[in-house]
Amino acid sequence: MDGPGRQPTSVLLRPEQALPPAMRWFERPHHQLKGWVGRWRWRKGRPLDDYLQGIVDLDEIALAYSDQQLHTAVAELRRQLLCKGFDRDSLCWAFALIREAAGRSLGMRHFDSQLRGGLAMFLGRVAEMATGEGKTLTATLPVSAAALGGIPVHVITVNDYLAARDAEEMTPLYEYLGLSVGCIQQGMSRDERRDIYAKDIVYCTNKELVFDYLKDHLVLKGAAATMHRHAERLKGNVEMDQQLMLRGLHFAIVDEADSVFMDEARTPLIISGETHHNEGQEQVYQQAVTLAQQLQRDTHFEQQDLRRHIQLTEKGESAVDTASANLGAYWVGRIRRYEIVRQALTALIFFERDRHYLVRDGKVQIIDAHTGRVMPDRTWERGLHQLIETKEGCELTAPRETLAKISYQNFFRRYHWLAGMTGTAREVVGEFWQIYSLAVVDIPTHNALRREHYPDTLCATDADKQARIAESVAREVALGRSVLVGSSTVSSSEIIAEALAEKGVNCRLLNAKQDAEEAEMIAAAGQPGQVTIATSMAGRGTDIKLHTDVHAAGGLHVILTELQEASRIDRQLAGRGARFGDPGSVELIVSMDDEWLQRAWYRSLLMAVSEYSWGQRLALLLMRRGQARLQTQHSRLRQQLLKVDARQGDILAFTAGSI
Known part of the structure; x- marks a missing residue:
């Protein structure tokens, strides 16, 4: 039987899987064929029927046990698993x-x-379960079983709120079984983290876990081999023992697996350290921003929106040479001056306030694009953070240099046993198998889905869209329902809130600026007449409990105000309603001013026919096709990152700061 096995659990031994070599061209067809056969064999989880029947047959025995007998049976099972697996x-x-x-x-x-x-x-599969089917409780089965067998388990999710909530809610079960559980949260000290990683079960976010892994490797630099670490201990180097946190990569269950493995895997995770702050740097950054503001698109530079890449043209390089002739010694180097101007253009064009970052207490704080949460201790590299600070008139932080980096693809493939769960995997089934060798199993629902889909609405302008959103919210509130309005950025959520206020509709905002009130807002979001406007903070994993009156009135109504970068993210937000067999509804309200159509050459033609129903259907179809193209491009970026990792030979050794 395939399943997780026991490995030594020690901060010095640190067992983890060696990365598989890159597949050669003639091996790829076999790997793909194996994936297709596996998906056909595992359709609807049919190989699980025998296991399921075995569990059901044993149910009556466990049900008849007293508490004492159940504890005794668990203890006996634990001894058996430790001996025989x-x-x-x-x-x-x-x-x-x-x-x-x-x-x-x-x-x-x-x-x-x-x-x-x-x-x-x-x-070792990815379980695709419909939103609202109780994945948090489902995960306790493999987590508890593995922990009883002496296998340390990491339960990984996308944000601190979900990690803390799930750990707190499931702790009574783990304690009943005699298992220890802990939760890693942002801001914890190294000693606190070490103590938590020593527990049987650890709930954490993907970013916190990977950064702790990188921090451990910085401690181990020069003693990467097990023999070296034991030699350091024999020499009396107890500092290494005290600083290391993780006990290896044994068994990971990743919640919202498509988000972690796909959406967040387009860029590597980097640990950086502060460098010496030169006195003239502030002036150089200001000069770069001023110079970049004088350049014109297409004339002086070309931009690639998807890659956030700027390329200076010959005229642009000439303009930079002329403008920087008398700016000082930093600008003498040709490559150096072009690079900082490109970075300044990137800061000005691709990074928007209240979308990619907040300015709070005079500091630039990054907003996580996938969770909608602030990451106060993170910075962009290669001077980009300082250029954005210059753009916003903030005090400059010291520049940072890369100390270590790793991609999500390379990190998660180091686990000895890996599995996941999500409600939105079908669009990326092939990529799960191709990169992680994880098969996706579609799990039938327990409750029939009661989600009603209202017709999609396309408005001519953004003002018309705001009016239509306000009209829809007022209609549903009048029925005694609660409403969740989804937006992609802090600024767009505030615009919607202003439009609702003008119509006399009271609402609550849940975005990166109100992250401290998240739990309170989610708890109140299912009350009668409650309107909540949220960014992606209220997307994946958020469970809105409905008041009985709201349930009787038709449940939670979800309004999508724009298409996200992947249809899976739209489905996740829609999945906040009609959960656990509850009633609910969802509708999409977009406009011709949305980003998907703003730069399209055919936008003026669509405007001319948008008053007709077939014209609106055509516009919506083109928006969804644009979304599909973006998903394909993102998949290629992930494949490209994986190939770069393979070329660099990132196998557990530091090479130019990589793992």
Whole structure:
């Protein structure tokens, strides 16, 4: 039986999987064929039927146990797993005991669909479960089973709020089973993190985990081999032991797997350190921004929006040479002056306030594009952060240099056993297999989906869109329902809030500026007449509990105000409503002024026919085609990053600051 196995658990031994060599051209067809055959064999999780029947057969035995007998059975199972590992019978018995323990400690017993999802993950697959099917509870099955077998487990999700919520809600079950659990949160000290990573089960975010891994490798620099680390200990170097946090990469279950493995995998994660702050740097950054503001697109530079790349033309280079002739010694170097002007143009063109960053307390703070949350301790590299600070008139921070970096693709493939769960995997099934060798299993729903889809609406202008949103919100509030309005940026959420206020509709804003009030706002979002406007902070994993009156009135109504960069993200936001068999509805309201059509050459033609129904359908079709093209381009970027990693030979050794 395939499944996770025990490895040594030590900060010095640190077991992890060696990265597989890059596939040669003649190996790729075989790998693809293996993936197709596996998907056909695992359709609807049919190989899980035998396991499921075995669990159901054992249910009555576990149900008849007293609490004392159940604890004794768990302890005996734990001894058996530590001695012999997992087989089919022990896995079924473990799931049956965990199911019964969940019923007694949480008041929730796993449904058969959740047992299927848990089995799929334990066997190293990605379980695709519809939004609202209870993935948090489902994950406790493989997590608890592996932990009982002595395997450290990392449960990885996309933000601190979800990690803390899931850990807190599931802790009674883990404690009932005699397992220790902890949660890594932003701002924790190294000692606190070390203590938590020593527990059986650790909830954390992907970014916190990867940065802790990189920090450990900075400590290990020069002692990467196990023998070297033992030699340092024999020499009395206890500092290394005290600084290391992780005990290796054993078993990871990744919640919202498509977001972590795909959406956030287009750029590597980098740890940097401060460099010496030269006295003249502030003047140089100001000169670069001033010079860049004088350049014109197409004449002096060309821009590639997807890659956020600027290329100076010959006229642009000539203009930079002329303008910088008397600016000082920094500008003498030809390559250096072109590079800083390109970075200044990047800061001016591609990075928008309240979209990519906030200015808070006189400091530029990055907004995570995928979670909508502020990352106060993170900075952009190669002078970009300082140029944005110059643009905004903020005090400059010291420049930073790269100390270590790793891509998500290379990090997660180092786990000895990897699995995931998500509600939106079908669009990237092939990529899951191609990069991570993870098969996706579609898990049937326990409850019939009761989500009503309203007709899509296309407005001529952004002002018309705001009016239509206000009209839709007022209509649903009058019915006694709660409403969630989704937007992509802080600034757009504030514009919608202003439009609603003008119509006399009270609402609450949930974006990066109100992140401290997140839990309170989500708790109130399901009350009658409550209107919540949210960025992606209220997307993945957010569970809005409905008041009984709202349930009777039709449930939560979700309004999408623009198409996101991937259709999976749109489906995640729509999935905040109609969860757990509750009623709910969703509608899309967009306009011709949206980013998808703003720069399209055919926009004027669509404007001319937008008053006709077929014209609106055509415009919506073209917007979705643009979204599909962007998804394809993002997939190519991830493939390109993986090839770059392979060429650089990033296999557990530092090479120019890489792993």
